[in-house]
Amino acid sequence: MNSELIPLMVIFPLISAILLNLMHGKDKVVRAYGILAMLVVLVVPIFASYGNHLFGAHPVVDTLPQLKISLSEVNLAIEYNFAFLQKALVFLLAAIATFAVLSHISNEKKVSGVYLSMIMLSIAAVSAVVMANDIFNMFVFLEIMTIAQAAIVIAVGGVSGYKAAFKYLVFGGVAGASILLGIALLLGTFGVLNISDLHNSLSGNMTNPIVLTAVGLIVIGWLFESGLFPFHTIKSNMYSAAKPDIAALLQTQTKIVLVALAIVLLRLFGGYSNMTAVMLGLSVGTLIIGSVMALLQTDFRRLLAFTAVSQAGLVGIGIGLGTRLGIAAGIFHAINDAIAMSLLFITVYFIYERAKTTEFKRLGGLLVQAPKLAFIQIIGILIVSGVPPFNAYQSEFRIIDATIQAGHPELGVLVILGTILTFVALMKGFYLTFLKENTTKIALGKVHIYNGLPTVTYVTLIILVIACVGIGLFPMPFYDRAYSVALKILVGW
């Protein structure tokens, strides 16, 4: 049962982060090690076998009567679970991170070891959050993720990056404290930190006021970490302050953490219908507010940032429904949307690299200069808007289906409305960038400046489009696995 490769997914990026930090300044070494490390990070989740890994070498001990918990056995070790969902999420994270690392290595004359080390740190943190079956371990890695993400944005973002990272860290500190206070209340009441054990202890204590307080506190933390309604501007500021390739990585991490934390919340407190109602309501708010805000933006990066936030709301709607179909569709949409939004962010990354701006008033008429890019971007817009042959259609359709099955057809209408708003906003961005006549006095350069996509970007875009079409044509292997996860959440782990 003890797979040796499971801890490697967390430990290897952590060691790489330390090594890359030490290598900072030695350009060739950093390049070579960065590529090698990303290869390992990509390969390990493919070859790791499913199972559990126990840190601490205590499999299970017998009942501890003095703890007064109604359990037959208590886990003392820190437990990491690895199954299909974890494999898919960790691999997705590794793939998008590989692009971020490769684009940095191939585009910068001087490679920053610290920057790559922070990317590695965030990979390790998100992998641990996905796999950990221990609520405190999860909290620790969420905090590490917050610091690493802020550091990545600081590294390239200029003054707007500093401001976004400052807000992110202040709110992250408060949200982290909120999660930890919730954990402290649960620990004080039940004396265990393992999520399976907590689930068992909680089942008989649904009306305990302390537990209700803990639920509220942890839900506040979940809302922050996934960038839902009250905190949506903080996340969108981070996305738009970062370089678009990093924004692709950040929004992938946000959606992965959203799913991982929501699964924990549903496993622990699935019995509280009020909690799922709050999750659902705030997710609907995020979807509508995010897509309306996206329409108002005058900068392509900010437009995409708000679109990413509103799509996170769509994932939240699926999970917040609390039904089998809803949870499965939500998890499935998180994977699909992380791929599709990364595709859009990477096309904008290309514009940003060449034009050094993404403001609409300074862009225009790029269709002539970059026809391939325009073609890929229109495909990306169609994918995110949920047009049939692609993957996001499969999951958005299932989310709407789930809302109707759950007896809330009006929510389905809101989802369709949000999707249409997203489509209009993205088409506005496409029109202003590619179709509108370029009226600025500032010459964007010679005609050929957009020709010849860098190979790394081009290959990544093609791979992402193929992934979208592939999942869109054959959704069942993924959806079935998501459905079995949903079943496990509702019926028992």
Place this chain on the structure above:
Amino acid sequence: MIIEFVLMFVIVASTLLALVQKDLMRTVIIIGFQGLGLALLYQRLLAADVAVTQAILGSALLPGLIAVTVFKTRRSQE
């Protein structure tokens, strides 16, 4: 038993006092007392290992970091 209550009073009072100062250097020094008070309270609450860490970090290292920031920026609140 009276020691704990004195320590709690010192912690809350020094926190409030630190936040109302106009001179940021004073804020730093008073927040150091708060960290020290917390360390002693941890010791009284039977957490000796945490108390040692908190004594180093809370009363010396973190105020030192804030003091460096204050030196590099401006000392008085505008």
Place this chain on the structure above:
Amino acid sequence: MNGSEVQFWSFVTAALLMIIGIYAIIFMDNIIKKIIGVMLIGDGVNLVLITEGFKPGGIVPIISEKLYNQSPGIFQEFADQASYSLPFALVLTNIVIGASTLAVLLGITIKLYQHYNSLSVHEIFKEEKI
């Protein structure tokens, strides 16, 4: 004044620290005081955890190997009296996390000051669009 009263007032102190911290984050204009607010919230949560582990009339949960070897029977007595030490381990982790967050925040503060020549949040986030 007995041990459980200490526990109660300790929780009250922790709550006060968190409330003062939230007040500082929301209402204080100076950026360094906001950062101190974040630190205070962390301290409050730490104090909650420590108080949870506290056992009135108990002993510090540290036993030396030498003492144990002298009389193994002492271990039973120790286990009965020692305070609950799992929260203490959590607090140690949280202290380190809080310190690193604080260090990054202070670094950003210096950078922002160099650009805006001010520590006022209103000044720095003036032209912020939603």
